[in-house]
Amino acid sequence: MTAVAEPQHGAVHETGGGPRGWRHLTAPGFLRAAWMMPLFWLFGLGVVLFFRWLADYEPLWDWEVITTVAFLTTMPFGFLAGIGAFDYWAGYVIGRPTPEEDHSSHGATSWRDYFRVNTDHKVIGVQYLATTFFFFVVGGLMAMLMRAELARPGLQETTPQGFNGYVTTHAALMIFLFIIPAFAGLANFVVPLMLGAPDMAFPRLNALSYWLLPIAGIMLLGSFFAPGGPPAAGWTNYVPLSETQPWGNIFFSMAVQWAGASSIMTALNFLVTIITMRAPGMTFWRMPLLVWANFTTSMLVVVATPFIAASQFFVMFDRVMHTHFFDPAGGGYVLGYQHIFWFYSHPAVYIMMLPGFGIVSEVVAVMARKPVFGYRLMALSLMAILVLGFSVWAHHMFVAGMAPWLRVPMMVTSMIIAVPTGIKIFSWLATMWDGRIRLRTPFLFVCGFISMFVLGGLSGIMLAAVPIDIHVSDTYFVVAHIHYVLFGGSVFTIFAGVYFWFPKMTGRMYDEKLGRLHFWLTFIGFNATFFPMHIIGDQGMPRRVSDYADRFANWNLFISISSFFLGASTLVFFYNVIKSWRSGPPAPANPWNALTLEWQVSSPPPVFNFDTIPQVVGGPYEYGIPGARHAVLEPERMHEVAPEEVRS
Amino acid sequence: MGRRTVLQLIVVGALAGAFATAVALLIPWLGDPASREGERIDQLFWFTIWICVAVFAVVAAVLVVALLNFRVPLDDDRDGPPIHGNTKLEIIWTAVPAVLVTAISVFSAIVLAENGKASSPNPLHVNVYAQQFAWTFEYPEFKNVKLPTLFLEKGRSVKLTMRSRDVIHSFWVPEFRQKQDLLPDQDTTIWITPTKTGVFPVICTELCGLGHAAMRTQAQVFATPALFAAAMRKAANPPQQSGLQIFNAQGCAGCHTLTAAKATQKIGPNLDNLAGDAKRAGKPLAEFIHESIVSPAAYIEKSCADAMPKNYQELIPSAQLDALVAFLAKSGTKTEPRGCGE
Numbered sequence: 001m002t003a004v005a006e007p008q009h010g011a012v013h014e015t016g017g018g019p020r021g022w023r024h025l026t027a028p029g030f031l032r033a034a035w036m037m038p039l040f041w042l043f044g045l046g047v048v049l050f051f052r053w054l055a056d057y058e059p060l061w062d063w064e065v066i067t068t069v070a071f072l073t074t075m076p077f078g079f080l081a082g083i084g085a086f087d088y089w090a091g092y093v094i095g096r097p098t099p100e101e102d103h104s105s106h107g108a109t110s111w112r113d114y115f116r117v118n119t120d121h122k123v124i125g126v127q128y129l130a131t132t133f134f135f136f137v138v139g140g141l142m143a144m145l146m147r148a149e150l151a152r153p154g155l156q157e158t159t160p161q162g163f164n165g166y167v168t169t170h171a172a173l174m175i176f177l178f179i180i181p182a183f184a185g186l187a188n189f190v191v192p193l194m195l196g197a198p199d200m201a202f203p204r205l206n207a208l209s210y211w212l213l214p215i216a217g218i219m220l221l222g223s224f225f226a227p228g229g230p231p232a233a234g235w236t237n238y239v240p241l242s243e244t245q246p247w248g249n250i251f252f253s254m255a256v257q258w259a260g261a262s263s264i265m266t267a268l269n270f271l272v273t274i275i276t277m278r279a280p281g282m283t284f285w286r287m288p289l290l291v292w293a294n295f296t297t298s299m300l301v302v303v304a305t306p307f308i309a310a311s312q313f314f315v316m317f318d319r320v321m322h323t324h325f326f327d328p329a330g331g332g333y334v335l336g337y338q339h340i341f342w343f344y345s346h347p348a349v350y351i352m353m354l355p356g357f358g359i360v361s362e363v364v365a366v367m368a369r370k371p372v373f374g375y376r377l378m379a380l381s382l383m384a385i386l387v388l389g390f391s392v393w394a395h396h397m398f399v400a401g402m403a404p405w406l407r408v409p410m411m412v413t414s415m416i417i418a419v420p421t422g423i424k425i426f427s428w429l430a431t432m433w434d435g436r437i438r439l440r441t442p443f444l445f446v447c448g449f450i451s452m453f454v455l456g457g458l459s460g461i462m463l464a465a466v467p468i469d470i471h472v473s474d475t476y477f478v479v480a481h482i483h484y485v486l487f488g489g490s491v492f493t494i495f496a497g498v499y500f501w502f503p504k505m506t507g508r509m510y511d512e513k514l515g516r517l518h519f520w521l522t523f524i525g526f527n528a529t530f531f532p533m534h535i536i537g538d539q540g541m542p543r544r545v546s547d548y549a550d551r552f553a554n555w556n557l558f559i560s561i562s563s564f565f566l567g568a569s570t571l572v573f574f575y576n577v578i579k580s581w582r583s584g585p586p587a588p589a590n591p592w593n594a595l596t597l598e599w600q601v602s603s604p605p606p607v608f609n610f611d612t613i614p615q616v617v618g619g620p621y622e623y624g625i626p627g628a629r630h631a632v633l634e635p636e637r638m639h640e641v642a643p644e645e646v647r648s
Numbered sequence: 649m650g651r652r653t654v655l656q657l658i659v660v661g662a663l664a665g666a667f668a669t670a671v672a673l674l675i676p677w678l679g680d681p682a683s684r685e686g687e688r689i690d691q692l693f694w695f696t697i698w699i700c701v702a703v704f705a706v707v708a709a710v711l712v713v714a715l716l717n718f719r720v721p722l723d724d725d726r727d728g729p730p731i732h733g734n735t736k737l738e739i740i741w742t743a744v745p746a747v748l749v750t751a752i753s754v755f756s757a758i759v760l761a762e763n764g765k766a767s768s769p770n771p772l773h774v775n776v777y778a779q780q781f782a783w784t785f786e787y788p789e790f791k792n793v794k795l796p797t798l799f800l801e802k803g804r805s806v807k808l809t810m811r812s813r814d815v816i817h818s819f820w821v822p823e824f825r826q827k828q829d830l831l832p833d834q835d836t837t838i839w840i841t842p843t844k845t846g847v848f849p850v851i852c853t854e855l856c857g858l859g860h861a862a863m864r865t866q867a868q869v870f871a872t873p874a875l876f877a878a879a880m881r882k883a884a885n886p887p888q889q890s891g892l893q894i895f896n897a898q899g900c901a902g903c904h905t906l907t908a909a910k911a912t913q914k915i916g917p918n919l920d921n922l923a924g925d926a927k928r929a930g931k932p933l934a935e936f937i938h939e940s941i942v943s944p945a946a947y948i949e950k951s952c953a954d955a956m957p958k959n960y961q962e963l964i965p966s967a968q969l970d971a972l973v974a975f976l977a978k979s980g981t982k983t984e985p986r987g988c989g990e
Contacts, residue, residue, distance in 0.1 A: 422742075451708070
């Protein structure tokens with residue numbers, strides 16, 4: 001992708017010189033992973049057998065424990081070691097002299113460089129996006145299977161356990177393997193560029209964070225081959241049901257650990273990068289709002305994600321080690337699980353939304369040619385959501401049987417969080433107002449996002465009102481709400497972001513006509529699929545059922561047909577991306593005439609982003625002021641930016 | 649802002665508001681509530697809906713008018729005016745939503761408090777037990793008689809004290825609007841004051857495993873204390889019923905296929921082939937059927953899951969159980985073993 005290879009760094013790519021003979025087997029790569037994985041698996045097996053033998057446990061060969069340790073823990077480490085994610089650190093640990101950094105693992109000159117441990121944040125960003133969109137397709141196909149089953153009352157296509165398995169893995173893939181990491185991928189590409197930094201603060205950690213993702217995804221898909229099938233207790237994995245489910249449930253518990261570890265490491269990386277690697281002159285109040293959004297998101301991740309890790313470890317311990325954290329028979333506390341789970345999973349909603357808010361702010365300002373309205377209040381409202389986000393978790397538990405006095409305070413905080421969210425919506429509208437709007441595809445998706453997210457927010461207010469929630473919780477009303485927020489909200493902003501930065505990432509322009517077609521098909525399909533769910537939920541259809549009362553048959557058939565239409569609409573997107581990446585017209589450095597730093601370098605950017613350190617001299621959105629600049633690059637850099645792109 | 653723009657905002661806002669109002673009024677969103685608690689919840693629901701309609705109209709108006717008025721061709725290279733903010737506007741759109749959500753919160757808190765206590769004198773008490781995948785309703789007032797369906801009296805509040813015997817379940821009657829999870833390690837309670845007679849579905853809304861979708865029963869509301877008492881007496885001393893009647897009354901058709909009862913569900917084993925399954929289990933037919941009803945986990949076909957409720961011993965009086973076993977032995981005569989969907 002990056003045509004601008006920098007020979008002065010003396011890059012020794014494996015694809016160039018390459019290892020010879022036996023070195024093929026010991027050089028980092030998939031070949032080494034192929035023999036290291038069984039080796040690590042055997043190690044895990046040995047550990048289990050040794051301790052069980054030592055403690056005289058019967059039976060010695062307990063395959064549930066062996067699966068947890070050997071298949072789901074040590075074997076993935078073998079994969080990571082095999083592809084070389086630990087090589088540098090391992091050398092350091094065993095006392096080898098630290099090799100001089102030759103940047104051989106940095107940047108990409110051929111497609112093969114995307115299939116190895118690469119420390120370039122731009123390569124990692126693309127790796128993230130390609131991987132997450134793969135799981136988006138898989139998760140989407142599972143949704144289609146569910147809708148095929150639900151097209152008519154009664155059981156036709158699946159079994160009850162199979163259906164619950166699709167319910168669970170669809171949600172788990174979309175949340176942990178698509179929305180959260182897709183935002184991490186976009187931010188990975190864009191944030192260091194926006195900051196004027198050559199890369200993330202910890203490039204090797206960044207590479208490791210990415211490679212944990214395919215492990216988590218394959219683990220979730222691999223659960224389909226586990227005895228008893230995939231996890232089937234819902235992505236919420238409530239105890240005690242999850243503790244009485246077949247083995248597939250351990251696959252869920254462990255996949256969440258791998259994806260969660262990836263999330264936490266990326267978040268730490270973003271925090272350190274944003275705090276320490278801003279270009280000179282880039283004060284916090286000159287940061288683009290996308291950077292602000294990822295800053296807040298990262299703080300949410302660092303504080304909240306350990307809670308879901310803990311909740312899933314406890315479930316797994318209860319199953320495998322026979323502890324009693326949540327087992328009522330042993331004195332465990334059933335509601336305790338829900339408190340720990342939602343203490344992560346409510347903030348997770350904001351982890352899945354705040355980066356999208358950042359994308360929307362960028363797109364609106366650039367495409368409407370106006371400064372973001374109330375920039376400081378926009379940043380502060382992100383911080384307000386961050387703080388309030390930790391005080392609302394129990395609104396998922398209004399009917400769970402928790403202490404009754406908790407209901408009203410949690411309702412009040414949940415209501416208040418609508419205020420900073422409202423501020424953001426109104427500020428975007430005010431930014432558009434009186435602008436010079438270029439209605440390009442990213443802007444269309446932003447308009448779709450605003451309208452759908454407002455509907456999701458309004459149904460959110462209804463769910464926050466305890467008595468209404470008592471009626472509609474665990475019904476299709478909630479299914480409608482979550483899809484308005486996470487599809488109409490998060491996924492629309494992911495599409496906006498992908499279109500917006502597509503020229504920067506690939507060096508090619510996407511096809512505007514196809515982009516618009518994609519938007520309209522998705523927008524219509526989305527509403528036709530999810531809006532009627534409000535109605536059947538209110539009328540009495542519970543969620544997570546494979547069968548339903550006959551009176552909901554017509555609506556369900558309509559929803560199923562619409563969902564196939566919605567699924568098909570993404571084909572336009574993939575066609576556009578693949579076609580444009582291969583043969584789209586070359587993109588100029590700054591096709592949208594934007595001020596932020598990522599647009600001041602070539603498309604795609606050079607391997608180390610900036611030849612000289614940029615000097616930030618003003619705010620990021622000074623549109624409408626002639627000659628205003630966000631940053632100055634050294635004069636010798638200027639010739640690489642096409643003259644017509646330079647704002648005089 | 650010119651007069652024309654203001655007019656546009658008003659017209660588009662009115663159109664969006666009218667559209668949303670039509671959606672709210674023309675679609676039968678909720679149906680009529682059948683409890684006093686439900687009536688209160690519906691009032692709150694509509695109060696919130698009208699606020700939502702207003703917010704939607706405002707946002708739609710601003711978005712649509714902005715797109716209509718300020719769109720320029722893609723090759724236009726002008727910028728908009730450098731407006732960075734407006735403190736007055738920002739205070740308004742912080743304060744107005746804050747006031748609206750406060751109003752909804754106060755209304756909600758009042759409804760919640762009202763719905764959390766008896767709405768009639770002399771409330772009825774019922775103990776509810778849930779387990780995979782069945783409901784049991786126990787009446788302390790009627791010598792602890794246990795019923796598979798919930799009998800209630802119109803106008804008389806009932807307090808349900810609920811407990812799960814295994815995983816988490818959730819009790820919901822859409823017409824009553826009340827819902828509450830049942831936990832295995834603590835009691836939960838809920839109040840219902842029926843205002844309509846009739847039969848309403850009781851639905852489990854918390855994913856509880858294989859038979860979750862089929863975990864249904866009914867709530868029947870009687871018009872007068874006399875009718876209710878008569879129904880309870882009859883339920884406590886059931887008359888002799890035919891095997892088919894018991895099969896239907898106990899909800900066997902919710903999970904099983906049996907041609908003699910016109911049952912077609914496929915969650916549990918196909919009962920037409922009971923004779924074959926009994927042979928494979930190596931047990932006499934009647935004994936096999938009896939055991940499979942009262943302790944279903946004792947023998948489970950390889951192709952089936954341990955999904956059958958384990959409370960039928962306490963739900964079915966022994967005379968009825970014998971009639972049911974006889975009926976099944978007479979009906980399930982196919983001799984090839986089939987299990988679940990083989």
